[in-house]
Amino acid sequence: MRVDLAALVSAWPFLMKGLWFTLEITLVGVSGGIVFGSLLAVARLSQNRLLSGFATAYVNLMRSIPLILVIFWVFFLVPWAIGWFTNHGRPVAVGASLTIFVTFVLFEAAYYAEIVRAGFRSISPGQYSACEALGLSKLNAYIYILFPQAIRNVLPILLTQTIILFQDTSLVYVISATDLLGAATKIAQRDGRLVEMYLTVGVIYFIFCFAASQFVKQLQDRLSYGAR
Structure with a gap:
């Protein structure tokens, strides 16, 4: 197999744009997921049975459904629901980016809720x-x-879930969003460079995830040492 370095260099800016969108999804998913997840965690611990029951049902529902299915639901069903509630008579355009941000916050909140x-x-x-x-x-x-004590106690697990979230962003390509994988797919289909593009994306994912996992490992060691 002959690797065309010139093609990789020319595709790099587009890949970096996709990577930036992937990082945006991760940042929004983490920040929104932790905030909403913390509220769900407090609700699950509440003495109020109605509040606790709602939070428990939400967490169990989201943790039992594949993320890709939730993406489809929000992307295809929510515009119809908004149009129905607002009496537009037709779907209201939501957009891929907003769909992705909302989906990841709602989905990841269930996992962060259990961690918190x-x-x-x-x-x-x-x-x-x-x-x-x-x-x-x-x-x-x-x-x-x-809350500060709870976060400190589970910080390594929160970071591990964030790594998983970063990997899960690759699923947004199913609605033609241009994340890192989506950008590579479009370039690969345009130039016929499937192997080069997917290898490049794999290396980028590996670098980010491996570096983050090493950071989590060091953090666990420091917290374990501090607890002695």
Whole structure:
């Protein structure tokens, strides 16, 4: 197999544009997923059965459905639903980018919720009693005392889930979004360079994921050493 380096060089700017969109998806999915997931985690721990039941049902539903199916649902069904609720009579254009951002936040929140909930459960019950003794409201107790401890306890797992999220962004190509894999696919189909493009994308994914996994490993070692 003869590798055309000139073709790879000419395709590089387009690949980098796709990589940037992949990183945007990851950033939005992580930030929105952790925020929404933390709310779900608190709801699951709530004494309110209705609130806890809703959060539990949501988490179990999202964790039982493939991400690619959720992408299709949001991309094809949500425009129809918005059109129906607003009496437009036809689907309302949502756009691939907005669809992807919303999908990843909603989907990843279910996974981050379970991770954050495990973090809350790892906190000593005495911490909860101390917050009550100090007269802190539940909101202030979670924000200033409990949430920072919970995140610290599960930080390596949160980062590992983020690596998985980064890999899952490759699924957005099914709605013709130009992420890293989508950009490589379009170039490969245009120039007939399937092997070169997919090898290049594989190397890029490997570099990012391997570097992130090594960082997680070092972080675990530091946290384990600090806990001794």
